[in-house]
Amino acid sequence: MQKKLREGHVLLLSLFCLSSLAFSWSQDNLFNQAKNYEGSSDLVDLQYHMGPVLAAPVSLYIIWYGRWNQNHQATIRDFIYSLSYSSPYPSVADWWRTVRLYTDQTGSNVTGNIVLSGEFSDSRYSHGGYLSRLAMQSIIKSAVNAHPRALPLNPHNGLYLVLTSGDVQVQDFCRAVCGFHYFTFPTIVGVTVPYAWVGYSGTQCPGMCAYPFAWPKYSGKPPPSTNGGNNIMRAPNGDPGVDGMISVLAHELAEVSSNPLINAWYAGDDPTSPSEIADLCLGVYGTGGGGGFVGKVYKDYWGDGYNVNGVKGRRFLLQWVWNPVKRRCFGPNAID
């Protein structure tokens, strides 16, 4: 399932935001996808495999695993609120419009309504400081058992997010993945619900998972930017770890919504390593992006990079996703 990384690709690959995947993500895939990027399309055979998308309004539940900084939590909540509330164009909600273009066989689009409906702090590290991928399901189970009011088990329209703090190690985290999404097994959780995990990378591997706010140490210098110069981009909410995490979270939310049971929208023949709608646009944040270039994004007064606006005057840098109508990677900050 998980292909071995070919040695020679390490340096090149690390320049692209290594992010996530549904089930298991191989860095070989990433390398191949690097060629696709902003540009077109003939090589991308994104297909619909007849399964559902998240078409009903989503109740989102967050499990904060480990010890969390309250400012980081507030930034992440504001990002989630920004998905469904309008903000000045180009906004997070405008960015989500591309995800809404995906439909299921009943003709229903991905919802534009994602409501933060419950939170639980697992500050006692209920499953320890090293987590397997599968442990995420047990963490969800423990949380819904312990606090059914704050965190109900909602099989109708629930979507669960497990967010791990910087001191928690996760299988494949910082090596092959920065986040992933999947669905729970009834034998563990009692029902099948979609979920995603994203780790805070600020201490463990910002160069890999908080790109482009950090870069791999061994590459020697930050990735070149199309805005000129080699200056590392500053994080719009003041912390590379959390701003990088938000782009990974956006990536996972786009994919879990368009492919919640790994039988809806993905490219490639192998459902155990699908290329999903955000995988196709890794490392692309603006026009001209790809191949190690972020693309055209904005800089605020302080020199922080961003490409979309959110609630409460916040700004975020989100990677683009594949637009099935234009047949290319797209975001609302596109200039063409």
Ligand SMILES: *[C@@H]1O[C@H](CO)[C@@H](O)[C@H](O)[C@H]1NC(C)=O
């Ligand atoms: C639903 O998806 C279809 C097909 O991509 C698109 O034409 C339509 O505009 C979408 N509707 C919304 C509300 O996004």
